[in-house]
Amino acid sequence: MLPTALTSLLVSILGVFIAGPDSEHRPQFDPSIPSLLKLELRHLHAVSPDARVLFSDISIPHSLRVQGNTNTSYTIQPRSIKTYRPPSFDAYSRARTRSLRFGQSESLDWGEEDILGPDVERREVLLELAKMTNNAYVEPEDPAWYPLDQRWNTSHRFGWEPDADGFRGRVFATPDNSTVVVSIKGTSAGLFGGGGPTAKKDKLNDNLLFSCCCAKVDWTWTPVCGCYRNGWKCDQTCLERALIDDSLFYPIGTNLYNNLTYMYPESNIWIIGHSLGGALASLLGVTFGSPVVTFECPGERMAASRLHLPSPPSTHHITHVYHTADPIPMGTCNGVLSSCALGGYAMESRCHLGKSIIYDTVSNLTWPVDIRTHGIVNVIERLLSEPWAPSVEVGREVPEAKAEVDCVECYSWEFGDFPVAK
Numbered sequence: 001m002l003p004t005a006l007t008s009l010l011v012s013i014l015g016v017f018i019a020g021p022d023s024e025h026r027p028q029f030d031p032s033i034p035s036l037l038k039l040e041l042r043h044l045h046a047v048s049p050d051a052r053v054l055f056s057d058i059s060i061p062h063s064l065r066v067q068g069n070t071n072t073s074y075t076i077q078p079r080s081i082k083t084y085r086p087p088s089f090d091a092y093s094r095a096r097t098r099s100l101r102f103g104q105s106e107s108l109d110w111g112e113e114d115i116l117g118p119d120v121e122r123r124e125v126l127l128e129l130a131k132m133t134n135n136a137y138v139e140p141e142d143p144a145w146y147p148l149d150q151r152w153n154t155s156h157r158f159g160w161e162p163d164a165d166g167f168r169g170r171v172f173a174t175p176d177n178s179t180v181v182v183s184i185k186g187t188s189a190g191l192f193g194g195g196g197p198t199a200k201k202d203k204l205n206d207n208l209l210f211s212c213c214c215a216k217v218d219w220t221w222t223p224v225c226g227c228y229r230n231g232w233k234c235d236q237t238c239l240e241r242a243l244i245d246d247s248l249f250y251p252i253g254t255n256l257y258n259n260l261t262y263m264y265p266e267s268n269i270w271i272i273g274h275s276l277g278g279a280l281a282s283l284l285g286v287t288f289g290s291p292v293v294t295f296e297c298p299g300e301r302m303a304a305s306r307l308h309l310p311s312p313p314s315t316h317h318i319t320h321v322y323h324t325a326d327p328i329p330m331g332t333c334n335g336v337l338s339s340c341a342l343g344g345y346a347m348e349s350r351c352h353l354g355k356s357i358i359y360d361t362v363s364n365l366t367w368p369v370d371i372r373t374h375g376i377v378n379v380i381e382r383l384l385s386e387p388w389a390p391s392v393e394v395g396r397e398v399p400e401a402k403a404e405v406d407c408v409e410c411y412s413w414e415f416g417d418f419p420v421a422k
């Protein structure tokens, strides 16, 4: 059946990376180009059924038992980028709560910083990052999971199947811990088939965050919230309340990030992710000012505003990489007969924060629009492994990253204050 096949393709979402500069230098030393970062796999991370963030350490003998691909280290060319950080997570959360509860905006004292981020103009960098988000190759046997707050006393039994549900991923670090990369993949057992204790909730949240109005695709759908009114009207307040009441999506990410900064207090943390994991990575990038690279991420701009995330002066430290044949980032996986709808999802959002590197595979490679092009393996093997001719022609390695200005989504809906008629 279709939904099962879709499940495995669509599930990748969350990941974490850790890395740091090392002593290798490029052959011709140019002080303006930072030296290569060599990242090695340090931990796996996952979310337990009771929504706690769990880690598992990867020891060297452990990683040698990894099947299939034994490569657990990656080399990335960094470059200097500008980012904005809130004064503290507490200050950020306070401003967010104020906006959420009382509709008041509070100006935050954003700090501008120059830090090392991945050089997203290079194809090799995108390829390495994409490989780091693909943890399907690494299946350690029986990892010992621990929650950070009881680190030395508990060892949880917890599954690690590549297509199991929930956010999970890997943490990479440079040998000196200066750079840490978190990859985030998968979510929502729900996301196309599957099961699991949080699946139902995740699916609900995905539909709240990435559909226009409660995933009411048409009259045959049972909507996930009751905020739609007659004539394509949607009650904004109701929508935001539904999200806040139920969503674990964003808090799981902020817990993960806060746990990582506890483990690596001095490190420069990057966040990468595929699909919904990319969306979570981006929201964390907005929150913490970390460099972010996502692959095939659904439009997350609407989710950021529904979650009332205070917005930094610029989000250009966030880069999305996707191609036009994938209906998820394009926001076209939403017809009643679409594969997403068949899986119980309405992926209707299409606008992204930050900048986007868009490969026009429909025009240039004549790929048909198909959910099966969404998988990270497809992106690695069929898109990033080869030079991209249209870019090479103009002396670039990858398409130019551009902000999605004038992006419009959910235009058939009218959002506003539409209380239920008594």
Ligand SMILES: *[C@@H]1O[C@H](CO)[C@@H](O)[C@H](O)[C@H]1NC(C)=O
Residues within 6 Å of the ligand: 051, 052, 053, 148, 149, 255, 256, 258, 259, 262
């Ligand atoms: C780690 O995250 C959990 C939530 O999963 C939180 O309760 C805990 O306080 C965090 N620990 C640290 C040290 O940040």
Ligand SMILES: *[C@@H]1O[C@H](CO)[C@@H](O)[C@H](O)[C@H]1NC(C)=O
Residues within 6 Å of the ligand: 068, 069, 070, 071
């Ligand atoms: C592992 O890395 C080496 C060198 O970095 C490369 O030659 C080899 O093809 C890689 N193996 C796999 C399975 O990717």
Ligand SMILES: *[C@@H]1O[C@H](CO)[C@@H](O)[C@H](O)[C@H]1NC(C)=O
Residues within 6 Å of the ligand: 152, 153
């Ligand atoms: C671990 O937890 C058990 C009971 O929960 C307690 O008796 C034991 O002292 C703890 N061990 C350590 C090292 O904290």
Ligand SMILES: *[C@@H]1O[C@H](CO)[C@@H](O)[C@H](O)[C@H]1NC(C)=O
Residues within 6 Å of the ligand: 175, 176, 177, 263
């Ligand atoms: C890097 O961080 C880990 C904690 O995850 C620590 O065990 C290790 O000693 C650190 N290495 C360096 C070089 O600081």
Ligand SMILES: *[C@@H]1O[C@H](CO)[C@@H](O)[C@H](O)[C@H]1NC(C)=O
Residues within 6 Å of the ligand: 363, 364, 365, 366, 389, 390, 391, 393
């Ligand atoms: C794809 O791009 C290359 C380089 O610009 C061009 O030569 C080729 O004709 C394009 N293919 C299609 C089908 O448009």
